[in-house]
Amino acid sequence: MIIKKILNNGGVVTTNKNGAEIVVLGKGIAFGKKVGDTIPQDKVYKIFSPVSDEQRKVLLQTIHETDPIFFQIAQKIVDRLKKEEGIELADSVYITLTDHLATSVERGKKGLYLSNSFLWEIQNYYPKEYRYGIWALKLLNKQFKLNFPEDEAGFIAVHIISGELGNDISDFKKSVDFIKEITKIVRYYFKINIDYQSLSYNRFVIHLKFFWKYMVYQKDKKSFGDLSSEILEVIKNSDVAAYKCALKIKEYITKTYNYDLSNEEVMYLAIHINKITSETEKKNEIRRDD
Template sequence: MKIKKILNNGAVLTENENNEEIIVLGKGLAYGKKINDEIDPRKIYKIFTPFSGKQKKLLLETIHETDPIFFQISQKIVDRLKNEENIDLADSVYITLTDHLATSVERAKKGMYLSNKFLWELKNYYPKEYSYGLWALKLLDRQFDLKFPDDEAGFIAVHIISGELGNDIGDFQKSVNFIKNITKIVKYYFNIDIDYQSLTYNRFAVHLKFFWKGMMYDRKHQEFGDLSQEILKVIKNSDIESYKCALKIRDYIDEKYNYELSNEDIMYLAIHINKIISDYKGKKK
């Protein structure tokens, strides 16, 4: 690949083998280079291709206005998610997260910090993403000699979640409300206090997170395979109430989202609910 335009020391405009215009990022990628020079593939850490006109405009603006160090930090966050969790984030997260990190550091240097109104939901509904947000804070603190509050970890988590969903940040709030409302149905059906920090609830929240994504964007049912053993376990425990609660959730989703749950969807909900109730009863003994 040859350089068509140098955007900054770490970003260039070029073309791929299909003659599509792409933007390539890499530490020191364009240092000492000029137009038509070959790009060193060993320095590349991100390629944007192909992209919409709107995304290209936002990306170019971000590149021109932002220190490349923030792209590198974003890359570290995304790489860790890919390597440890096998999570691929949408390309848009590079733009939004990089811009957010740069803006946050700029504010922090002036002693200005934002409060995150979704911090509780993030800690409890998206603990994995929040934990990566905390890890990212350490990168920022070390790099810029700052001390961010935990609220900032929540903001970073929101960008990660939006990257997972493949949509804008507004979808994060919708997914949070979905998980919150389903959890309320379980909580009030059984009149219990749910332990949001438990592994059992975390698994339930993760199930709801991916169910939400499938419901909103795939609109098709996922095949989970043979459920006979799990179903048998629920039946043997005579836990018909978990099944009834799952039916209430089915009715809510049908009415609110015009989406019909399959029998497997219902049974998986019942299994998760059964485990939450079993945990609750075990702790009450």
């Protein structure tokens, strides 16, 4: 690939084999280079192919105005998620996360730290992403000698979550609201205090996250199987309360999202609900024995 335009030491514009314009990022990829030089392949860590003029404008402006160090930090975060969790994030997260990191550090140097109103939800509904946010926060504090509060880990986690969803950050709030409402139905139906740190609840939340994404973005490609009425009857009779609660959730989802849960989806909800209530009951028995 031949350099067509240099954006900064870490970014250049070139074309792919089809002649379409692409943006290439890499640590020191343009250092000592000029237009017409060959791009060193061993330094390339990300290639963008903007699909619209607006995307191209935002991408070029971000790269031009942002210190390459923030792209490198964003890359470290993304690489670690991919290596340790097998998570592939949408390309957009490289830009949004990089821009966020640069802006946050700029504020931090002035002693301006923002509070995160969704911190509790992020910690409890997205604990895995939050852990990587904490790791990234420590990275920023060490790199720039700052003292970011945990709120910043939450903000970074939101960008990771949005990258997983493959959509913009507003989808994060929608998914959190969905999880919150479903959890509320379970709490009120059984009149229990759910242990948000428990393994059963964590698995329930993971199921809800994937289901929400499927329901909103892939419901027209419905691939879930459907259980026979005989199998469903067995599930219903094994834990009637969990099944009835799942039907309450089905009613809520139908009314709110215009999505009709299949027998299989109701079954999975009932199984998760049963695990949560069983675990809660066991803990209550232990407390009574004490």
